[in-house]
Amino acid sequence: MPPILKVYAIALSVPLARVTDMASSSSPEQTRSLAWVVRAVKDWVERCGKVWVEAQVIELNRRSGPTQFLTLRDVDEEISVTATCHRRVLDAAGPVESGMTVTALLRPTVWSRTGRLSFECSEIRPSGEGQLLAQLERRRRLLEAEGLFDSGLHRPLPLLPKGIGLITGAHSDAERDVIRNATLRWPAVRFVVRNTLVQGAHAVEQILPALADLDADPSVDVIVIARGGGSLEDLLPFSDEALIRAVHAARTPVVSAIGHEADNPILDLVADLRASTPTDAGKRIVPDVAEELAGLHEATSRIRQSVTARITTEQSWLDSMRSRPVMVDPTATLDIASERLEATLARLRLATDRALETESREIDHQLRSVRAMSPKATLDRGYAVLADAGGASVGSVEATRDGARLDVYLSDGTLGVTVDSVRPGGPSTPVATPQKGSTTS
Known part of the structure; x- marks a missing residue:
């Protein structure tokens, strides 16, 4: 039933x-x-x-x-x-x-x-197969919880490796695919091949020492673990916990190239690079010499164009600088400065002359004022100045006495006189009008 x-x-x-x-x-x-x-x-x-x-x-x-x-x-x-x-x-x-x-x-x-x-x-x-998938899923979750699949731990592959370690089955299609595609891209590529079992209960026992040997080889810069397609049971060695931990601990970058695009053993998660097939691994571990040469030629061409454009720009700037008047005739600037200096000096002389003339007129005006207020001008108008024996000015009859000896200062000389009498009186007192050149006593 x-x-x-x-x-x-x-x-x-x-x-x-x-x-x-x-x-x-x-x-x-x-x-x-x-x-x-x-x-x-x-x-x-x-x-x-x-x-x-x-x-x-x-x-x-x-x-x-x-x-x-x-x-x-x-x-x-x-x-x-x-x-x-x-x-x-x-x-x-x-x-x-x-x-x-x-x-x-x-x-x-x-x-x-x-x-x-x-x-x-x-x-x-x-x-059946579902049970295997469940076991692999539990193992994957356990290893993921330990952080073995952290993408931050994945190391970049060298641009041009000195040597490539290859772990695969002897005379297998995977071995031929990796070597052929890598050699087509870079003919000078060097492989260090370790042939092991790639399925069955004893596969991991052979893969682990091969991995350790290649990891210790200083001439190997990257390790590829490759195998062609197969059933879920055939690919079980590449989900083995011991192998996963060994790949995680390896110092050399490891590339996983197991099966076809749809195959996803746990090795793909811990490897530094996952290749969808062995053919894809051969293309990704070395650069394409033709592409690199084409890129080199293109870069060289861009450099030449850049240098030529820079030289052309600098030459244009230099020609522009040389065409400026100051570069064509360097003395032109001096001539302009000399003209400005002469004009400034002319303005300075003119301003100086005007200032001197103004000050000269002011001095003449002050001199006339001083002369107009000086005693000599009064004397020149016919007046006399009296001074006593001590030289003090006598401006009042009270400042002298009868018989006093006085000096009379005139415009053309001095007279010595004696006071005969003193007659007090104001300006209203009639006195004889003095004549120019006469002496008042």
Whole structure:
């Protein structure tokens, strides 16, 4: 009997007494409610309990909520059922995908609102290839949690390696693909080849010492681990934990070139570079000499153009500088400065002459004022100045006495006189008008 049908067999093994009673006791006059019938069927079905079945996942609908839906099909017959499970069940099972064969713990149930038969899945265990995938997924998560896949730890490959270590099967297509494509790109490339088993239980035992040997070789700048395509079981050595840790600890950059584009062993995650195929690895570990020569010629051409453009620019600037008047006739600037100096000197002389003339007129005016107020001018007008024997000016009759000896200063000389009498009086007192050149006594 197909495994999925075991559920129905268990359901049918339930005593049918109640079913018979229900059928015999019903009539048009004595009916049962539909809800009662659905609940009765639900009760009978759920008495089956949980049962392990082997089936193939043909459809998986992951949703944002906790409840997930999947469709299971019998591995031998065209019988399928719909099952539900919690998100945690799928996460714990590892990578469950459509087409995978699994062992599932199912519990049949009936939806009360629709009467539809369904199955609740409480545990899923991948079997066959699915089981291997689940194991690899758990190993991947463990190593990732340790930080072995951190992209910041990946080292860049050297531009032109002195030597390339190659670990692959003897006389394999992978070996030929890597060497041929690398040699086509860079004919002088040098390989250090270590042939090992690349599948089977003893593959890792040979790959590990080969990796250590190449890592210790100072002439090897990069190591390529290559193998052609194969089944999941064939590629298991390249997901081995010991190999993953050895690659992580290697001081030399490691390139993973395992299988085809769709193959993803754990080695791809820890390697410094993942090549999709061995052919791709041969193209990525060395530069293309033709491309490099073309790039060199292009760079040389750009440099020449840049230098020529710079020289042309500088020559234009130099010609522009040489065409300026100061460069054509350097003395022109001196002539202009000399003209400015002469004009400034002329303005300075003119300003000086005007200042001297103004000051000369001021001096003449002051001299005339001083001369007009001097005693000599008074004397020149016919007046005389009296002074006593001590030289003091006599400006009043009270300043002298009879018989005093006075000096009379005139414009042309001095007279010595004696005071005969003193007659006090004001200007209103009639006196004889003095004549020019006469002496007052």
